[in-house]
Amino acid sequence: MESATILAIETSCDETAAAVVRNGREILSNVIYSQIDLHTLYGGVVPEIASRKHIEKINQVMAQALKEAGMELSDLDAVAVTYGPGLVGPLLVGVSEAKAVSFASGLPLIGVHHIEGHISANYIEHHDLEPPFVCLVASGGHSHLVVVKDYGEYEVLGRTRDDAAGEAFDKVARAIGLGYPGGPKIDKVAREGDPDAIAFPRAKVGDSDYDFSFSGLKSAVLNYLNSCQMKGETICQADVAASFQKAVVDVLTEHSMAAVERCGLRKFAIAGGVASNSALRQALEKACAEREIAFYRPSPLLCTDNAAMIGAAAYYEYVRGVRHGLDLNAVPGLKLGQT
Ligand code: KG4
Ligand code: ZN
Numbered sequence: 001m002e003s004a005t006i007l008a009i010e011t012s013c014d015e016t017a018a019a020v021v022r023n024g025r026e027i028l029s030n031v032i033y034s035q036i037d038l039h040t041l042y043g044g045v046v047p048e049i050a051s052r053k054h055i056e057k058i059n060q061v062m063a064q065a066l067k068e069a070g071m072e073l074s075d076l077d078a079v080a081v082t083y084g085p086g087l088v089g090p091l092l093v094g095v096s097e098a099k100a101v102s103f104a105s106g107l108p109l110i111g112v113h114h115i116e117g118h119i120s121a122n123y124i125e126h127h128d129l130e131p132p133f134v135c136l137v138a139s140g141g142h143s144h145l146v147v148v149k150d151y152g153e154y155e156v157l158g159r160t161r162d163d164a165a166g167e168a169f170d171k172v173a174r175a176i177g178l179g180y181p182g183g184p185k186i187d188k189v190a191r192e193g194d195p196d197a198i199a200f201p202r203a204k205v206g207d208s209d210y211d212f213s214f215s216g217l218k219s220a221v222l223n224y225l226n227s228c229q230m231k232g233e234t235i236c237q238a239d240v241a242a243s244f245q246k247a248v249v250d251v252l253t254e255h256s257m258a259a260v261e262r263c264g265l266r267k268f269a270i271a272g273g274v275a276s277n278s279a280l281r282q283a284l285e286k287a288c289a290e291r292e293i294a295f296y297r298p299s300p301l302l303c304t305d306n307a308a309m310i311g312a313a314a315y316y317e318y319v320r321g322v323r324h325g326l327d328l329n330a331v332p333g334l335k336l337g338q339t
Pocket of ligand 1: 274
């Protein structure tokens, strides 16, 4: 395959990120400015504040990514950017920046799907990984089971019918007083708790083996908290966190293994912020080992939002000949496989 060094930009939510990636597999730099502290004050991401902060930070983050890679724009082959899905204001900042760079430098512009980016984080971590494989994508906005048929070619087997897995982590964390961002906090507190202390439901979605539903589980946790309060019982935060986490992990593991077995593929990968959850990583590692399925997972830093994963995805789009014009726009509801 041809060689290409790509500058990538990611601003779809609350991380202002830029990276330089060579041939889709090698990180030359990966700069992430996290806005989390700013949004923690409000208990979640405030889109207007995120947009404004992206504008303030993007030039600096991009300059740092180039500097750390020891590159000038003239050393690059393309500029890539997440153009959806995500929050429209934040996405627009990255898209505008990438278009400006493309216009000024003459570099080709490549718009990247955010989920394709998450999946491609695996290519950076595992140089031997090639499609086809099954991938579980679990993040704050998405829970998808995907067959990666080839580079840039996806079949979505299942998705969440309501809340994404990460969203459930964030909402339950808030309800038990852990605050934002919930996922990492529940992960940590759950280590001190008993995962079998409370029997929360494992939701089945009627006609599908692969779709997920997490809003029922979230309601079950809220009901449990209410009933404890009414009875004057104090809750054990660690037990609630561990039992809730176990319910999510069980469903994600069961559906993932059903998909892998049904597809007859022997390779399984995970991606997205929730993929950094330690209990989920352990459960999937064990389930794959029992079935002699090769298990791939990015390091936690590459699971949560970053631009290196966008640079990895962009390389395979570049090789496939995908180029976008300066009319590229942010598409908040972009579907996977739509270019
Ligand atoms: O992929 P990501 O950084 O952003 C989106 O594209 O949504 O995912 C963020 C989500 C948040 O909901 C966060 O609570 C969750 O991933 N998350 C975790 C963990 N780390 C991040 N969930 C469970 N356990 C973790 N260790
Ligand atoms: Zn993401």
